[in-house]
Amino acid sequence: MTASLERGLNALREQIDAPVASFFTSCVHCGLCAEACVFYRETEDPRYIPIRKLDPMRRLWRREFTLFGRIGAMLGLVRPVTDADLGEWETLVYDSCTLCGRCTLVCPVGNDITLMIRKMREGMSAAGHTPKELIGAAVRHVETNSLMGNLAPALRAQVKRSVAETGIDIGFDQPGVDYMVILSAQETMDYPEILSSMARIFKKAGISWTIASDGFEATNVGVQIGSRDIARILVARVVEAAERLGVKGVVSPECGHAYQALRWEGPNLMGRAFNFEVVHIVELLDRLRAEGKLPTKGMESRRVTFHDPCQINRRGGIDREPRRLMALVASDFVETDDAGAMNWCCGGGGGVGANERATKLRLTAFKRKKAQLEKVNPDKLITMCAYCHHTIEEAMEEYHMEIEVQGLTDFVATYLDDEPAGA
Ligand code: SF4
Ligand code: SF4
Numbered sequence: 001m002t003a004s005l006e007r008g009l010n011a012l013r014e015q016i017d018a019p020v021a022s023f024f025t026s027c028v029h030c031g032l033c034a035e036a037c038v039f040y041r042e043t044e045d046p047r048y049i050p051i052r053k054l055d056p057m058r059r060l061w062r063r064e065f066t067l068f069g070r071i072g073a074m075l076g077l078v079r080p081v082t083d084a085d086l087g088e089w090e091t092l093v094y095d096s097c098t099l100c101g102r103c104t105l106v107c108p109v110g111n112d113i114t115l116m117i118r119k120m121r122e123g124m125s126a127a128g129h130t131p132k133e134l135i136g137a138a139v140r141h142v143e144t145n146s147l148m149g150n151l152a153p154a155l156r157a158q159v160k161r162s163v164a165e166t167g168i169d170i171g172f173d174q175p176g177v178d179y180m181v182i183l184s185a186q187e188t189m190d191y192p193e194i195l196s197s198m199a200r201i202f203k204k205a206g207i208s209w210t211i212a213s214d215g216f217e218a219t220n221v222g223v224q225i226g227s228r229d230i231a232r233i234l235v236a237r238v239v240e241a242a243e244r245l246g247v248k249g250v251v252s253p254e255c256g257h258a259y260q261a262l263r264w265e266g267p268n269l270m271g272r273a274f275n276f277e278v279v280h281i282v283e284l285l286d287r288l289r290a291e292g293k294l295p296t297k298g299m300e301s302r303r304v305t306f307h308d309p310c311q312i313n314r315r316g317g318i319d320r321e322p323r324r325l326m327a328l329v330a331s332d333f334v335e336t337d338d339a340g341a342m343n344w345c346c347g348g349g350g351g352v353g354a355n356e357r358a359t360k361l362r363l364t365a366f367k368r369k370k371a372q373l374e375k376v377n378p379d380k381l382i383t384m385c386a387y388c389h390h391t392i393e394e395a396m397e398e399y400h401m402e403i404e405v406q407g408l409t410d411f412v413a414t415y416l417d418d419e420p421a422g423a
Pocket of ligand 2: 026027028029030031032033034051106107108109110111113
């Protein structure tokens, strides 16, 4: 047995705890998770049935953690997990799963399949069976300040551009302000308009904020790759910057897994509670709306729909907030089928979008989103995750769909009434 296989199997063994054992014993093979998974639904390939993606882990559990399995192993009836198995399952665990959480929601016996796939990724990454793009992104992120490499100069340039555009100052490393804002690399590079939108909204609402020069990257490739160690290092950068600056909160940007990593997994990764709150930008905007601090002027009259990012709605609980904001600024808002907690994934999350060899499968999975959109025929699609934004835009180009895509913060800011009160 190679050292990397041994490392991988040990990592998998470490993941096998009571919930995992109860998962494997309680599955009633109903097939509901298959129907919930966009990869299975669009291909009908049985390899993409969620529960099947866990097969090496199930086999390891059976062989080493059950009496019948141990006897079976002695008699040569239950074969061991090999490096070739992990190699084969790499494409199932990384290419055909966005960690969207839809299978978990439908399982009648409450099995958290998504969590199990995360656990599988721990073993796969320890055994070296991880897509090369995710390994590269993880190395860049640990060695510099972002998964795209050193993004500090690009961020400073975007901030400078935003200040010139709005006339509103954005300070770095300012202690004692209300919020520290973090951004995903996707926003910094492709959708920097969020900076001007936040600057205008926060100024109007009287919120003070800053960006930490040593903790500005929101994405966490450790969560996607399945390495708690890397995830912890990256979360710690943000937590330590926020605590050093003494802010009352960290604003998580329009990025699904960044929110998941910091808000829900962060305290567990760090082994303690934070002394600041983590708030998603859309939650904060909805609070400002409720407090009367988000005055708007005019509305979008074209037909608009909304895409719920899996990690923010289904796995993050933010469902009504974007809809209240849409009601503020869109007069012809239409929901797609399955909108909300059961929304269909864009197909690019969980590292799938970064994984070159998964491109064909990702575009096949997108057909479900395409069907959702074609049914309501919108002029514009709003979302609250820059990576969904990017994935959807790219796939729509492939399928020649003419729908404009915009981030929710930017959409709301388009209609912000910037005039001083009484003007
Ligand atoms: S988490 Fe989503 S993509 Fe992954 S297996 Fe479950 S339903 Fe499929
Ligand atoms: S939905 Fe749950 S019980 Fe049904 S096959 Fe999937 S894991 Fe098993």
